[in-house]
Amino acid sequence: MHSTDWLQFALFIGLLALITKPLGLYLVQVLDADGRTWLDPVLKPLENLSYKLLGVDPRREQTWLQYTFAMLAFSLVGVVFTYAILRLQDVLPLNPQGFPALSHHLAFNTAVSFTTNTNWQSYGGEATMSYFSQMVGLTFHNFTSAAVGIGIAAALVRGISRSSAKTVGSFWADLVRVTYYLLLPICLVFAIFLVSQGMIQNFDAYTKAKTLEGAEQVIAQGPVASQVAIKMLGTNGGGFMNANAAHPFENPTPLSNFVQMLSIFAIGSALTYYLGRMVKNQGHGWAVWAAMMVLFVGGVLVCAHYEAMGNPIHQQLGVAAADGNMEGKEVRFGVFNSALFATITTAASCGAVNSMHDSFTALGGLVPLFMIELGEVVIGGVGAGLYGMLVFVILAVFIAGLMVGRTPEYLGKKIQAREVKLAMLTLLILTLSILGFTAWACVSAWGMAGLNNAGPHGFSEMLYAFSSATGNNGSAFAGLTANTPWYNTTLGLAMLIGRFLMIVPIMAIAGSLAGKQAVPPSAGTFPVNGATFTVLLIGTVLLIGALNFLPALALGPVVEHFLTTQGRLF
Structure with a gap:
């Protein structure tokens, strides 16, 4: 890393820390359904109209089951809505290129992808999607x-912060207020900024x-700028263009590039600050933020280091060894900006x-x-x-309780068998889906047919x-050809599992x-702020991630590394 790289990295972390509190x-x-913002004079009438159209009272809160059911029902309607648009794309307006309708399996994959905030794209954006499909079918989901x-x-934080309560908020109030008061205003300003930088926004x-x-x-x-703004702010990631950012x-x-990151x-x-404020323990919010930052900084440094070292095979041949690994990278961004962006976008589920x-x-x-694989x-x-x-955090507190020989407590709440089982179920769902579908693809003709690379790199493509x-x-x-009926269907199922089967136990x-x-906390209560808790939380995240995925990673990128150092690909 050059001095300019270090400066940009420090500036990024500094600005992120600076905006965390005010945005939080x-x-x-x-x-807060009754909270007041400076946008109320403009948006309050629209908010109230939305509640009337939905037929809901925002002050009437829901139990976790009611909240979850409302979320699942809304998401199901969203999948059907977008599937219909993609299947009828050829007869809908704003299609100057005359693109045909999508196949049933690609429409299913895309509708599920954008509904679940995944934005996986088995298609080339500008060569497949009409303006109407991009703006109405897809960008709608980028917000919702x-x-x-x-x-x-917010519902989980309310559950932590409340005492002897039956409700965790109103799904409809959260959906409407976040969209109107948070996402739309920021994206409007963000899109204008992007246009000022040269990003296009037209219907030509x-x-x-x-x-x-x-x-x-x-x-x-x-209309690229309007979609890119919410694509980044909402950690969606779906590109208007096939080459994305x-x-x-x-x-x-x-x-x-910097502002998008x-x-x-x-x-x-900012949500970590929101956590600290809601549970009346700001130190806890900053401890969670610090754990995230340590893991992030470590990831950036490792990724940038190996990209700067370059391809071992090229080094042995003496080909552009001093430039690092520039394959697949924009010259205007270079190695460090590419490594930084890659770590940010995968750490943030973008x-x-x-x-x-x-x-x-x-x-x-x-x-x-x-x-x-850490769960993003x-x-x-x-x-x-x-x-x-x-x-x-719940698992870390549970481990701390075991170490001191007493019932674990988290912010005054006893962590018992039910919470620990639900937490482990959440992580097991993630692991089973990733490893199960990868194993299935590895032994199936449809899985192997999509590979453009043999050996451990091909396995890494499926695992990724x-x-x-x-x-x-x-x-x-991108070496994997995934626009096939089997891949589109299995990847769509994996997206649904990763989103909704994990949300249900979390809401429980x-x-x-x-x-x-x-x-009230006692002398034996494990504090959830400070360096000790941060280290324990980092260790818990890494330990579970390593135990779950280290064998698969060893078969893929680790083996590939040792082969390339010997001048081989497989």
Whole structure:
């Protein structure tokens, strides 16, 4: 890393820490159904109208079961809505390129992908989707899936902070308020900024130009800035263009690249401050934030180190050894910006890419893969990162209780067998989906047919695909051809499992904790703030991640690393 790389890295972490508190305080106002914000004069009438159209009373809170059922019903309607749009794309408006309707399996995969905040794309964006499909079918979910994730996190925090309560909030109030008061205003300003950087925003037909060689080149157009704003802020990641944030129309300048990276982490970071404020223990919120940052910094340094070292095979041949591994990377971003972006987008469940992860070195590519397999709790997706990390917090507190020989307590609540079983169920669902689908693909003709690489790298491509789908990330090792009936269907099922089968036990934890009577801390209570708790939390995250996925990682990127150091690919 050069001095400019260190400076940019420090600036990124510093600005992230700087915006965490004010945005966290704003989240407290937004997620309080009776809270007041400075946008009330403009948005309150729209909010009230939305409640009337939905037929709900925002002040009428729900139990965890009612909240979960409302979320599942809303998501199901969203899947059907988007599936219908994609299947009817050829007869709907705003399709100047005349793109045909999507196949049934690709429409299913895409509808599920955007509903679950995964945004996995088995298609080339600008070569497949009409403007109407992009704006109505997909961008709609970019807002609502992000709002759902934040709402689930808020419900869990309410369960932790309340005492002897039966309710955890109103799903409809959370959905409406997060969308109107948080996501829409920020995205409006963000989109204008992106246009100022040179990002396009139009409804023009694609431009045809003549190259210097006399060939015809098609230059894609479209409403890009509006989609990119929520794609990054909502940790969605789905690209308008197939090349995603590596395309100059989606990421025109170094400044746009930096601000997009910052926006990916912004809400997830602020939610840790929201946690501290709601449970009346700000030190706990900062301890969780610190654990996330330590894991993130470690991931960036490892990824950047191995990418800067370059491909071992190239080094042995003396080919551009001093430049590091530039394969699959934009020259305007270079090695460090690519490694930083890759770690951010996989730590945060975003999935946007400004370089091709499939072209990373073996251990450089291991970092984004492992970030996903940790449950994407290193900041994580908006909302999903916090409620995923709180599962690890419960396990860390349980381990601490075992070490001191007393019933574990978390912020005055007894952590008993029910909460621990639900926490472990959440993590086992993640592990079973990733490893189960990968194992199935490895022994199936349909799984092997999608590979463009043999040996351990081919295995890594399959492992990454199902890790990304289950982790609701959406990025890929692009050497895998996944637009087939089997891959589209199994990846879609993995996305549903990774989103909803994990949310249900988490909501059950919220309901269980909400009903418990809080007790004052005693001399034997393990403090959940400070360096000791942060270290324990980091250790819990790494230990469970290593135990679950180390054997699979050893068969993929680790073996590939040792082979490349010997000048071999397989």
